Amino acid sequence: VKIHDQEALRGPGGELHQTAGGDTPVLTTSHGMPVADDQSSLKIGPRGPTLMEDVHFRDKIFHFDHERIPERVVHARGMGAHGFFEAYESLADITTADPFQEAGRRTEAFVRFSTVAGNKGSFDLARDVRGFAVKLYTGAGNWDIVGNNIPVFFIQDAIKFPDLIHAAKQEPDRGFPQAQTAHDNFWDFISLTPESMHMVMWIMSDRAIPRSFRFMEGFGVHSFRLVNADGKSTFVKFHWKPKLGMQSVVWNEAVKINGADPDFHRRDLWDAITKGDAPEWELGLQLFDESFAQAFDFDILDSTKIIPEEIVPVRRVGRLVLDRVVDNFFAETEQVAFCTQNIIPGVDFSNDPLLQGRNFSYLDTQLKRLGSPNFNEIPVNRPRCPMHHFQQDGHMRMDVRKGRANYEPNSWKEGPREDPKTGFSSLRVTEHEPDKLRMRPESFADHYSQARQFYISQTPEERTHMANALVFELSKVERPDIRLRMLSHLQNVHEDLADAVAAGLGVRDMPDPAPAAKPTRTDLPPSPALSIVLN
Numbered sequence: 001v002k003i004h005d006q007e008a009l010r011g012p013g014g015e016l017h018q019t020a021g022g023d024t025p026v027l028t029t030s031h032g033m034p035v036a037d038d039q040s041s042l043k044i045g046p047r048g049p050t051l052m053e054d055v056h057f058r059d060k061i062f063h064f065d066h067e068r069i070p071e072r073v074v075h076a077r078g079m080g081a082h083g084f085f086e087a088y089e090s091l092a093d094i095t096t097a098d099p100f101q102e103a104g105r106r107t108e109a110f111v112r113f114s115t116v117a118g119n120k121g122s123f124d125l126a127r128d129v130r131g132f133a134v135k136l137y138t139g140a141g142n143w144d145i146v147g148n149n150i151p152v153f154f155i156q157d158a159i160k161f162p163d164l165i166h167a168a169k170q171e172p173d174r175g176f177p178q179a180q181t182a183h184d185n186f187w188d189f190i191s192l193t194p195e196s197m198h199m200v201m202w203i204m205s206d207r208a209i210p211r212s213f214r215f216m217e218g219f220g221v222h223s224f225r226l227v228n229a230d231g232k233s234t235f236v237k238f239h240w241k242p243k244l245g246m247q248s249v250v251w252n253e254a255v256k257i258n259g260a261d262p263d264f265h266r267r268d269l270w271d272a273i274t275k276g277d278a279p280e281w282e283l284g285l286q287l288f289d290e291s292f293a294q295a296f297d298f299d300i301l302d303s304t305k306i307i308p309e310e311i312v313p314v315r316r317v318g319r320l321v322l323d324r325v326v327d328n329f330f331a332e333t334e335q336v337a338f339c340t341q342n343i344i345p346g347v348d349f350s351n352d353p354l355l356q357g358r359n360f361s362y363l364d365t366q367l368k369r370l371g372s373p374n375f376n377e378i379p380v381n382r383p384r385c386p387m388h389h390f391q392q393d394g395h396m397r398m399d400v401r402k403g404r405a406n407y408e409p410n411s412w413k414e415g416p417r418e419d420p421k422t423g424f425s426s427l428r429v430t431e432h433e434p435d436k437l438r439m440r441p442e443s444f445a446d447h448y449s450q451a452r453q454f455y456i457s458q459t460p461e462e463r464t465h466m467a468n469a470l471v472f473e474l475s476k477v478e479r480p481d482i483r484l485r486m487l488s489h490l491q492n493v494h495e496d497l498a499d500a501v502a503a504g505l506g507v508r509d510m511p512d513p514a515p516a517a518k519p520t521r522t523d524l525p526p527s528p529a530l531s532i533v534l535n
């Protein structure tokens with residue numbers, strides 16, 4: 001913003017005004033009305049009271065009053081940056097996942113690092129897990145790897161997560177400590193939860209006080225699955241390996257840094273990127289199959305366990321570069337919504353009960369935090385690939401959809417359709433898991449028998465009423481093919497009904513009956529007690 005000559009801006013009383021002109025745009029209200037005076041509210045006389053009529057004042061204060069949204073229930077304090085992921089090689093033999101289909105393919109990325117327990121205004125160098133959440137804007141949708149800088153977790157089942165977090169965050173009566181593990185509730189819970197012992201070792205290690213986000217590893221923690229074009233599934237653990245190596249501070253340093261600069265990690269990331277020193281991580285994969293998984297003496301679905309790297313080496317398959325700071329902290333870092341359920345074709349979940357619970361939790365909390373089911377339309381969350389679906393309306397819908405068809409199946413030849421070839425399918429599982437199916441059983445396949453039973457339960461007058469109602473409703477349908485389609489179904493219900501409706505609609509050539517998965521049963525008696533007494 002160009003600041004005008006200060007002297008020229010002085011008003012008659014010597015007060016300093018800043019007015020628009022030249023390159024300096026005119027201040028407006030949120031509905032675009034140019035503002036003449038932003039210094040004083042509109043009053044009756046110089047000493048008031050302030051008038052309700054002051055729309056600029058009310059617009060400004062109203063918006064200010066609503067600036068805060070709930071902070072994240074965990075990982076409230078964080079720092080985000082933009083960048084890209086670049087594949088070193090094609091992994092097409094292992095997965096159809098879009099970022100891995102050719103060497104050199106670049107995928108836009110957004111990453112948010114965070115502490116877990118501290119509130120939004122807490123300090124950076126708490127002894128805590130660090131979140132390492134990566135959003136990849138792939139050609140087949142957003143893929144979020146919502147990980148941490150520690151490869152295991154405190155608990156084995158998501159049902160214990162609220163207890164863990166209640167115990168770790170500030171105590172409910174006193175509201176402190178805000179961001180550290182040094183308190184009774186935390187250790188009370190931990191000492192009553194033996195499954196946390198492995199994670200506790202990591203938390204008490206130097207990894208929990210990293211020197212900066214740039215010197216941290218990241219882990220997807222859970223076993224996920226990669227799936228290739230033949231439907232073959234391979235288990236995978238995701239790793240992010242910092243190119244700068246790993247460094248931590250010691251506790252005495254952490255305590256001093258927190259006092260001197262609570263924003264130490266934020267500032268470090270910002271400074272590095274703005275100075276052109278873009279931090280990089282390599283993506284590493286630990287790949288193993290089901291029979292290999294069965295050979296371990298622990299369960300690979302248990303997130304309190306690692307897969308030892310000396311047994312399954314980490315294969316480095318690409319690099320993540322963070323080279324652009326955000327334009328606006330709130331719009332991007334605060335509103336970004338990572339969801340473990342955001343996966344793409346070629347990636348799939350395992351049955352890890354912690355992961356399964358997370359898949360419910362993130363979307364649920366983000367509806368609360370961001371206030372609208374349309375948060376995927378916020379620029380930082382919006383997929384970069386084409387999107388076509390029939391979701392509509394709701395608070396803060398930004399897209400203006402065109403066209404008539406907002407459902408499927410439809411015969412308008414409008415709108416998207418499923419694609420069994422390229423679409424995400426979770427049908428294929430490993431031999432040791434029960435099948436996941438998206439199907440209706442054979443026992444659900446008869447759609448006409450009870451419709452017929454209802455029809456024949458009606459008195460002759462009532463049947464006439466039904467035929468008349470269908471004639472009336474269908475005569476309002478403008479497209480003849482829709483009327484004929486209905487007649488093809490009515491023939492499967494009862495030929496008398498089909499004939500009566502066809503006659504009423506003036507249809508001479510009766511269409512063939514609709515193909516039926518199961519023929520209509522004509523041996524069923526009329527449904528009891530369905531006929532009503534007519535006046």
Ligand code: HEM
Binds near residue numbers: 113
């Ligand atoms: C947020 C990682 C377990 C619920 C986050 C974030 C990360 C993360 C990195 C911050 C995302 C961001 O920067 O916006 C993990 C890891 C876990 C784990 C690695 C275990 C392996 C869980 C579990 C639950 C859970 C078990 C609940 C059942 C949440 C919620 C948020 C969150 C509600 C806030 C999301 C938001 O408001 O946007 N988690 N988490 N997490 N996590 Fe987890």
